[in-house]
Amino acid sequence: MDEVEFDDVDVAVIGAGIAGVAVADAVERSGRSVRLFEARDRVGGRLLAHRHGEHRLDLGATWFWPNELRVQALAKRLDLRLHSQHLDGDALFHQPGAAQRIDGNPLDTPSGRFTDSAQDLVERLAGELAAGTLRLATPVRRIRTAADSGRLQVDHAYGTTTARHVALALPPALAVAAIDFEPGLPERLRGLAEITPVWMGAIAKVVAVYGTPFWRDEGLAGAAISHLGPMREIHDMSGPSGSPAALFGFAPTAAGEPAATADACLTQLVELFGHRAADPIDIVVHDWRAEEWTSPPGVEQLASYQTFGHPMYGDPALDGRLHWCSTETATEAPGHIEGALAAAERAVAAILSTTPPLAKEAR
Ligand SMILES: Cc1cc2nc3c(=O)[nH]c(=O)nc-3n(C[C@H](O)[C@H](O)[C@H](O)COP(=O)(O)OP(=O)(O)OC[C@H]3O[C@@H](n4cnc5c(N)ncnc54)[C@H](O)[C@@H]3O)c2cc1C
Known part of the structure; x- marks a missing residue:
């Protein structure tokens, strides 16, 4: 894939760890369109x-x-x-x-x-996604709010995707260190993300x-x-x-x-x-x-574990369009695979409640 791409989807998911793959799977099954961007050349993140x-x-x-x-x-x-x-x-x-x-x-x-490893869990789930949904080796570098369009613009290694919703399925501290938000995130939210530890990072x-x-x-x-x-x-x-x-x-x-x-x-x-x-x-x-795609610089200094599952992570930002769903944002079992699935479930519920399926939409 070396051409510059522009596309428009209901949901762009950033990160194909278990949380991101679970979001993409649920959104796709619901009949909405989705792209899943993964920086590494494999799925799984911390399942390896x-x-x-x-x-x-x-x-x-x-x-x-x-x-x-x-x-x-x-x-x-x-x-x-x-x-x-x-x-x-x-x-x-x-x-x-x-x-x-x-x-x-x-x-x-x-x-x-998992007898065949925990990575098997996420690989098998990713294997059920439609062809073209998952984009490996495609880091996201910038998220812009497209004025008056009701869309966010996701700039990645191969172009720009516009989406009604973006699910951030990577550790919050890594998201704010590695992705530029234009305009910036609300100050309190950015501050929270900056101090949230990366579990096992x-x-x-x-x-x-x-x-x-x-x-x-x-x-x-x-x-x-x-x-x-x-x-x-x-x-x-x-x-x-x-x-x-x-x-x-x-x-x-x-x-x-x-x-x-x-x-x-x-x-x-x-x-x-x-x-x-x-x-x-x-x-x-x-x-x-x-690991560049797991831990931001200085990760060992992050110790505020009480930020895990903070209510701000459950409240979609940027006009209800930006959803946090890595394990660190879960209120149940944060840090665990279970937490990643719980956070994914919460983000999917918020996204689906405001996005009609494509087929039913007047176009
Ligand atoms: C050593 C270790 C032991 C653990 N033991 C257990 C255990 O026994 N049981 C348990 O339940 N949990 C355990 N965990 C935690 C568990 O692995 C995590 O809770 C879970 O895998 C997190 O999934 P996630 O999808 O939230 O995040 P991640 O798996 O971190 O996924 C984030 C994804 O985002 C991608 N990404 C990052 N930046 C970008 C970008 N800019 N653009 C696009 N993609 C990007 C990453 O490459 C990655 O694939 C352990 C973790 C580690 C490291």
Whole structure:
């Protein structure tokens, strides 16, 4: 696609993470026209898988929880393979040079997993969109209010799309850092977006794959907590019946610090789980702070989590045409996949309530 494009739709969605794909899916099913613009060359955003042989291992979200009914309904609709998080065994507490065994596993709660990775959830949903709806590798740089036209103008890498409604399906702090609004957003709204953290935006996720879940042989759950790092918490991320066998951890990243290195993480895994942890088949460190399309500069300084689900996010801006729908804007389960689906649902309800389907419109 290298020609300059101009088109006009009911709804332009910015960001093809699970929230944006859910909005595009619902709008399309309702009979309205929609374009979904995605900066990366893939869908999924913070749902990302690492391929290891025939398996796909989560580098972003891993779990969903029993009370998260939207995720479960979507997984059912898409006929996804699911399995339960491994819980059995003792957890570990990491202290200098050693590990202290904790009786039982207080670190994991019952949760569900996507057997073919969480990215599968969003890829399968995006696969149901009509041809031409999704525009990959198409970052949006500017949103303008077109005077008296009842439209917003979305300037993207390949042209301009005008739309009655725009759904911002990316973290608010990233939206205001990377997209120019003309005229500017109301000051209070911009201020709110600027301080809203990006959930997990300053975290490196580390995944180590092994031949077998050897820790289970010793009655360990694969779960650990550490104040020493580089990983602050570790969990079993194996597939059903322990295959593929994997451990993962979260390592916070701070400005100026490189992400946790694989070597430092392996040293920590050996201190916790013994010498069998020294030789993974594969180890991946994915630093979300370094992802231009997830985290704005300075993301590690954003700490006002009470801004999640703020009422201003539920009140469409720019004359009722601009809708926030990333997980950070949800009042239910903000930060989670469930939150992204809840925010998408709220935005879709607001959009559909003011936009007649194309077919019924007098043109
Ligand atoms: C390491 C990690 C672990 C996690 N663990 C869990 C978990 O176990 N369970 C759980 O429920 N949640 C978890 N989460 C959170 C979960 O991944 C998110 O809640 C969810 O994926 C957010 O979806 P979203 O659509 O709101 O945003 P995103 O997934 O961030 O999607 C935003 C999209 O917008 C695109 N974009 C950005 N800028 C532009 C632009 N200018 N133009 C066009 N497109 C743009 C991005 O490329 C991206 O695709 C985890 C996240 C991480 C990073």
